[in-house]
Amino acid sequence: MIEVKNVSKKYGNKTVVEPVSVNVAKGKITSFIGPNGAGKSTLLSMMSRLITKDSGEVLIDGVELGKSKSSDLAKKISILKQSNHLNVRLSVRDLVAFGRFPYSQGRLNKEDWVFVDEAIRYMELDDMQDKFLDQLSGGQKQRAFIAMTLAQDTEYILLDEPLNNLDMKHSVQIMKVLRRLVDELGKTIVIVIHDINFASCYSDHIVALKNGRIVKEGPTDAMIDTNVLREVYDMDIPVQTIGDHKICVYFA
Amino acid sequence: MTLKWKFSLLAAAAAACALLFILWNVIGSWDYVVPRRSLKIAAIILTGGAIAFSTVVFQTLTNNRILTPSIIGLDSLYMLIQTGIIFLYGSASINMLNKNINFIFSAVCMILFAGLLYRLLFRREGQNIYFLLLVGIILGTFFGSVTTFMQVLLDPNEFAIVQDRMFASFNNVNTDLLVLSLIVVALVSLYSLRYTKYLDVLSLGREHAVNLGVNYDHVVKRLLMVVAVLISVATALVGPITFLGLLVANVAYQFFGTYRHSVLIPGSMLISIIALTGGQFIVERIFTFSTTLSVIINFVGGVYFIYLLLRENKS
């Protein structure tokens, strides 16, 4: 379990995240939703030590983030941010192999390569594994980066807007993979996501943020609700049930 | 060409250049000429290697292939020190002043300067590394202004001495200094060994490196200090060769086409040695000292670099 306790962040005089507390349950997909500038990405970055928090605690399985060695944390929790521009020219396979760094310190053994191959297969990158990243489309690139986090083989996976710049087909593909990771491999996934319908269809738990505060959190079913959404987005969003899914109709 | 072949080729070329330099047209006694030239070659290998190593590391830390570590103002500081000594104490002082003292004084000043700069700028969290560089460059310009001011006031004879120092030269390296530098460089390289395994990961950028468990700030600070020490020692030993590192690092990237530092670092060191020994050979035997090597290296490095910038634009 990841426990966030009264964590806050300020840039200069501007408070981006007010002291917030939230728990992320094991074996679930938790989505962070909310309008632009709500502090979702900042919170995610603090949970994964990419940026330091000004106050509060983040406990991962009961241990404070700052008290564990960074190299040990890398075996427990991984984070993928949304912009992943690299200055080096890497093949897909090279990139995925980097995910094994926490275990191998750069000298990969047979077991490491097994993980790399599995990650590549899981993300269906077999036939392009020797291509260079700059030859890939946005969706393929995104899959390659996710494959790297898979190779890292951590219990917790944090993804910051993994669907950014992807078309419908690839978005669905990625979300399905995430679902499988949770259902088949028992991973715990936290994503920041803008499209609330993806959050509705694929996540177990939703945390809604606004102006650096948590407005409301709860199981997906309770959160996808016109009243809750009004509070979060200041919009009236009718919710309709289509098949098994609750769909928000926010276009009109 | 496989990796092995490329390495063998470079090593052979480096050895050939060195041998050519030592054995070419030995007139007079072997016992005198060969050791003297070998000393020069040793200085070249030491500085060439140190500069190549630190440039590759520096470019990885900054995630940028168009920067060279001396731009944080080390070269300008070196010139300021040399000009300042002559300006304040006259040209006689530079001959009186023990070469070894001058070397130690310059090296220590540069290392202290770099250390202070890092200290100042890493106090705040999440400091942008480019910010550090820019402040360094500005301080460099500041040193440059003061240096120019003093240079203009020097009489032409004294200026000739300063001008000598403006350009790297392997001609007046003595054994004491060489041994001292060798020890420092060896110790620092040994120290940096435990951080070199992080270099590949660091080239992915800060966020990926942290995610993969690298203690980013800690490692980057240590490596930056290593770079500063190496460059300071190399500069104090022979003088500034600003664009050598830029030249050889980029040639190495192109020649090897890999991101692996276990290949890039030794590769760029070999290229650096080839460039310096080959260059020195040409300067001494063909131009017969009418120009200095570092001026040529800077010129070639500069032109190559502009070519790189413009070429990358097309793609």
Add this chain to the structure above:
Amino acid sequence: MKKRYLWLALIVLSVTSVFVGVKNITPLDLFSLTEDQQHILLVSRLPRLISIIIAGVSMSIIGLIMQQLTRNKFVSPTTAGTMDSARLGILVAMLLFTSASPLEKMLVAFVFALAGTFVFMRILDKVKYKDAIFIPLVGLMFGSIIGSVTTFFAYKHDLIQNISSWLQGDFSMVLKGRYEMLYISIPLVIIAYLYANRFTIAGMGEEFSTNLGLKYKQVVNIGLILVAAVTSVVLLTIGSIPFLGLIIPNIVTIYMGDNLKKVLPHTALLGAVFVLACDILGRVIIYPYEIPIGLTVGVIGSGIFVYLLMRRRAFA
């Protein structure tokens, strides 16, 4: 800061500037000038004042233009290779046409400065990572590369000390008959003034400006030509004054915001006031000797620049 304070400062400093010098002239003497004093005023003191004001105004204004065009607060002739290219041009002129008149030298320097700035803009265009601090880094690097080419030729012809003394910013050499080329800057600055808004739009990018019906290429080219011309003229008559085009516009935007129409006159005034103040300081500090303006501005300017950078980081 109100504009009238700046005017006041300008007037006070101008008067001071005229009466500071080895030859003692007091304001009272104005009514009973000896021939000698009259001569000094007309040949040395007034030309000096005029050239300081022109140089201060024009360098600050073109700095502002460059910043508008590149949308980057830290770009200026010093940080974009313009200055170094012009310097290379002057060297080339000295080597190829030994008997070149100042005007011819200026033309060669202009061509080089223009080419250098163009190359820098090309590089900028394609740089993927547009960090505000990274861009001037590229420019400075580019500048020092051009500098290495200059050194190569200067070394071969034993001109290094010559060139550095010649190009160090210095007003003490300004005498009647030797500075008039600076007047070329005046019409250039006026054009810059008239075009200012268009530079801002062009800075938003090609598509943005085309959408607003602006001939993007033309405006950018005019901007670069102005920058190159002013830089070469000032470099040739006064020498290099580092950071001037960088710090003045930045200080002004700190207290005035970004509205170009308002910012322009302040930038011009503050530029003149700053250079005047530095010049007077350089003249009194080791009186009766002088510290050249290049050094004074270099020292004070780098201090201010570092401060500006720190400040920007604090607010980022």
